[in-house]
Amino acid sequence: MSEAGGAAEAQLNAEAQLSNEHQLTAAAQLSSAAPAIQWYPGHIAKAEKSLAENLAKVDLVIEVRDARIPLATGHPRLQRWIKGKQHLLVINRRDMVSAEARHAWDQWFRAAGQTPWWCDAKVGTGVKQLQTAAIRAGEQLNARRAGRGMKPRPVRALMLGFPNVGKSALINRLVRRKVVDSARRAGVTRSLRWVRLGQDLDLLDAPGVLPPRLDDQLAALRLALCDDIGQAAYEGEAVALAFLRLLTVLEPVAGAGVAAGLLERRYGIAAQDPNAWLEAAASRHTSGDEGRMAQRLLDDFRRAQLGPIALELPPSP
Numbered sequence: 001m002s003e004a005g006g007a008a009e010a011q012l013n014a015e016a017q018l019s020n021e022h023q024l025t026a027a028a029q030l031s032s033a034a035p036a037i038q039w040y041p042g043h044i045a046k047a048e049k050s051l052a053e054n055l056a057k058v059d060l061v062i063e064v065r066d067a068r069i070p071l072a073t074g075h076p077r078l079q080r081w082i083k084g085k086q087h088l089l090v091i092n093r094r095d096m097v098s099a100e101a102r103h104a105w106d107q108w109f110r111a112a113g114q115t116p117w118w119c120d121a122k123v124g125t126g127v128k129q130l131q132t133a134a135i136r137a138g139e140q141l142n143a144r145r146a147g148r149g150m151k152p153r154p155v156r157a158l159m160l161g162f163p164n165v166g167k168s169a170l171i172n173r174l175v176r177r178k179v180v181d182s183a184r185r186a187g188v189t190r191s192l193r194w195v196r197l198g199q200d201l202d203l204l205d206a207p208g209v210l211p212p213r214l215d216d217q218l219a220a221l222r223l224a225l226c227d228d229i230g231q232a233a234y235e236g237e238a239v240a241l242a243f244l245r246l247l248t249v250l251e252p253v254a255g256a257g258v259a260a261g262l263l264e265r266r267y268g269i270a271a272q273d274p275n276a277w278l279e280a281a282a283s284r285h286t287s288g289d290e291g292r293m294a295q296r297l298l299d300d301f302r303r304a305q306l307g308p309i310a311l312e313l314p315p316s317p
Contacts, residue, residue: 037214054204060156061158065161104255226311237291250311
């Protein structure tokens with residue numbers, strides 16, 4: 001490597017270290033200020049019990065996560081559930097984060113021995129590649145069955161993930177028609193059901209399953225911001241205020257996608273103390289109704305009207 005090249009790499013490494021240190025410091029501050037968020041709807045408890053009963057029937061687990069928060073949407077019980085079954089990791093909503101963030105996460109997961117499959121179920125990007133990977137897993141399964149003198153059969157796959165990460169939309173894309181209800185809100189799928197995908201793959205669509213509790217309130221905040229938990233679990237105005245603080249933290253972080261002056265360009269109000277900003281923005285846009293302004297801010301983020309923003313970036317090694 002040339003002297004100039006070595007210097008450039010050293011600079012990039014130094015910047016990455018500063019970025020990670022900034023994220024860790026800011027995360028500690030945000031965690032202490034995060035609003036209380038808690039859940040465990042009865043239908044999720046019921047679904048988890050049904051899920052456990054059906055896991056024995058599947059060969060492959062297709063885990064779906066949200067590209068904006070790939071760690072927060074990783075279920076802590078996943079390894080216990082899959083118990084050595086084949087596992088495909090799908091990162092959905094790839095369009096909602098920058099190419100830089102995707103690249104960083106892709107390298108991070110591969111370094112951990114996991115191949116991520118990046119998809120946008122809304123328009124179908126990456127779905128064909130995922131289908132091919134699932135069918136290939138089925139071929140490996142049937143090769144083992146043949147070796148034991150057993151007949152081949154379609155691979156049975158479970159589509160698993162937090163609420164509202166896009167599982168049902170992904171299934172509809174895989175089968176090229178609407179076979180399950182899908183909407184960008186948590187809790188649309190309420191029961192398990194099988195869906196046939198050609199002659200090679202049977203998919204079990206499961207309701208979004210949350211852990212019984214989440215002690216990491218910063219992760220809970222990120223789930224609330226991405227609408228991956230029901231609105232009954234949090235107070236919208238408090239979450240919007242926390243989002244304003246988070247934008248300030250993320251703006252200097254490479255790859256996060258928070259453009260300088262974002263709030264002023266979008267709403268005509270420069271970034272400032274979150275409470276003061278919400279009051280000023282409400283006065284300008286929602287006749288002084290801060291609750292409505294808070295909901296508008298959250299909706300704009302969830303619809304990518306603020307641009308592709310990654311709320312999580314890979315932790316330092």
